Amino acid sequence: MVLGVAVGMLACSSNDGSLDSSSSGEVLSGSYARMLAIGSKLYLLGTNTLHVLDITNESSPQAISSQFVTENIESLFFNDKHLFVGSQDGMYIYSLNAEGIPQFESVTSYEFWPDVLPCDPIAANESYAFSTLSTTIASGSPCQRWVQINELRVFDISDVTEPVNINTVQMEEPKGIGIDGNLLFICENTNGIRVFDITDPTDLTMIYSDTGFAARDVIPANGLLLVMGDNNIHQYDYNDINNITKLSLYEIKD
Amino acid sequence: MKQRYLVGFLAMLAVVLNSCDPQLTVTEAVGMTPIYASGEESSISLTGVRDYENLGGIVYKAPYIYLNESYRGIHVVDNSDPLNPVKVAFISIPGCNSFTLRNDMIYAISGRDMITLQYASNTLAEVNRITDYFAADQALDQIVPPNFNGFYECVDPSKGLVVGWVQETLQSPECRTN
Numbered sequence: 001m002v003l004g005v006a007v008g009m010l011a012c013s014s015n016d017g018s019l020d021s022s023s024s025g026e027v028l029s030g031s032y033a034r035m036l037a038i039g040s041k042l043y044l045l046g047t048n049t050l051h052v053l054d055i056t057n058e059s060s061p062q063a064i065s066s067q068f069v070t071e072n073i074e075s076l077f078f079n080d081k082h083l084f085v086g087s088q089d090g091m092y093i094y095s096l097n098a099e100g101i102p103q104f105e106s107v108t109s110y111e112f113w114p115d116v117l118p119c120d121p122i123a124a125n126e127s128y129a130f131s132t133l134s135t136t137i138a139s140g141s142p143c144q145r146w147v148q149i150n151e152l153r154v155f156d157i158s159d160v161t162e163p164v165n166i167n168t169v170q171m172e173e174p175k176g177i178g179i180d181g182n183l184l185f186i187c188e189n190t191n192g193i194r195v196f197d198i199t200d201p202t203d204l205t206m207i208y209s210d211t212g213f214a215a216r217d218v219i220p221a222n223g224l225l226l227v228m229g230d231n232n233i234h235q236y237d238y239n240d241i242n243n244i245t246k247l248s249l250y251e252i253k254d
Numbered sequence: 255m256k257q258r259y260l261v262g263f264l265a266m267l268a269v270v271l272n273s274c275d276p277q278l279t280v281t282e283a284v285g286m287t288p289i290y291a292s293g294e295e296s297s298i299s300l301t302g303v304r305d306y307e308n309l310g311g312i313v314y315k316a317p318y319i320y321l322n323e324s325y326r327g328i329h330v331v332d333n334s335d336p337l338n339p340v341k342v343a344f345i346s347i348p349g350c351n352s353f354t355l356r357n358d359m360i361y362a363i364s365g366r367d368m369i370t371l372q373y374a375s376n377t378l379a380e381v382n383r384i385t386d387y388f389a390a391d392q393a394l395d396q397i398v399p400p401n402f403n404g405f406y407e408c409v410d411p412s413k414g415l416v417v418g419w420v421q422e423t424l425q426s427p428e429c430r431t432n
Binding site: 025026027028029030032033034035036037042044045046047048049051053055058059060061063216217219221224226228230231233235237247248250252253254 | 311329339356357362368382
């Protein structure tokens with residue numbers, strides 16, 4: 001069994017090297033990232049503010065801009081064109097001007113009852129943004145609310161000044177989210193990972209799931225999928241989307 | 255659907271019951287006590303592997319996985335062989351709840367400061383610090399226990415950075431979340 005996986009990996013590496021993404025020095029972040037290095041700039045979130053530092057000189061960041069976004073901002077995502085800030089009240093989209101300074105384009109409110117503010121990381125490609133909204137009744141959770149909202153929202157962002165909610169999918173308790181090509185990876189908090197084909201964003205097809213364990217955040221890395229639980233790292237090979245394979249389960253607690 | 259609202263109602267009822275009689279003078283209560291950074295934890299340092307809890311942000315820069323442990327630092331996992339990852343180091347950064355990487359540099363929040371560390375060839379050096387960059391972002395200080403309702407021991411900044419909270423029985427607590 002283990003031998004089989006190892007042979008499979010070798011075959012992969014020799015074909016396209018897709019499990020070895022070390023060549024580029026590429027930095028990939030989970031969906032709860034609050035800090036991203038993009039070009040010569042460093043973008044990061046305070047509690048309610050989007051800060052920008054210049055890192056042209058990598059060892060000496062220079063603060064160049066700070067702007068208020070909203071309260072309770074949680075996540076930062078970049079789709080190679082726009083910055084997405086996930087907050088408990090909505091999805092904020094910024095373009096970057098020639099100096100790399102974020103320019104506000106839109107906020108899309110999630111429009112729930114007052115005070116029902118779900119937790120909500122975002123992933124996006126050029127055309128669509130995906131946001132997982134979640135709440136729980138479990139006390140002690142940062143997402144404890146009195147009404148339960150657990151869903152995936154899909155937005156058409158071809159006009160970033162006016163995103164359109166084109167699909168909503170009920171989920172169990174969606175948390176971390178990741179995107180790679182036509183694949184969307186969603187953590188179900190206490191119930192594992194789900195993989196969707198998003199070729200038709202109005203009709204997502206689940207092509208894989210692995211359930212029954214804690215899954216908080218996810219990083220798809222060119223064929224290698226990292227899933228973080230509370231105490232474990234789960235890894236999968238998704239080079240062949242018809243045959244997603246679990247590679248390992250690593251206990252990291254001790 | 256009905257069940258969903260019933261659960262919501264029960265949760266709301268629990269909150270109402272929980273918050274009754276705010277005028278009561280409390281001499282003793284179960285609540286949260288801040289844990290201040292101490293010893294090795296109170297400074298930036300590269301240490302051997304250690305136990306891990308409270309997942310924060312994650313970053314992958316092949317072949318390494320970097321895991322933020324909220325308010326304590328960053329665990330480094332060598333993932334050269336995805337079949338057999340190995341935890342190799344811990345970078346202690348008190349008050350760190352956010353970080354990213356660029357080449358050899360680690361950019362991180364440490365309490366109110368923005369810091370830059372150079373991490374290469376298994377050595378760590380602080381190369382830059384912007385003191386009080388986040389002074390206006392008070393929540394980064396963990397002055398209030400996160401995601402918690404009730405009494406807590408007030409934070410004394412002179413004791414250092416708060417790296418976590420622990421539940422304890424408090425005598426005459428003066429601070430309470432609202």
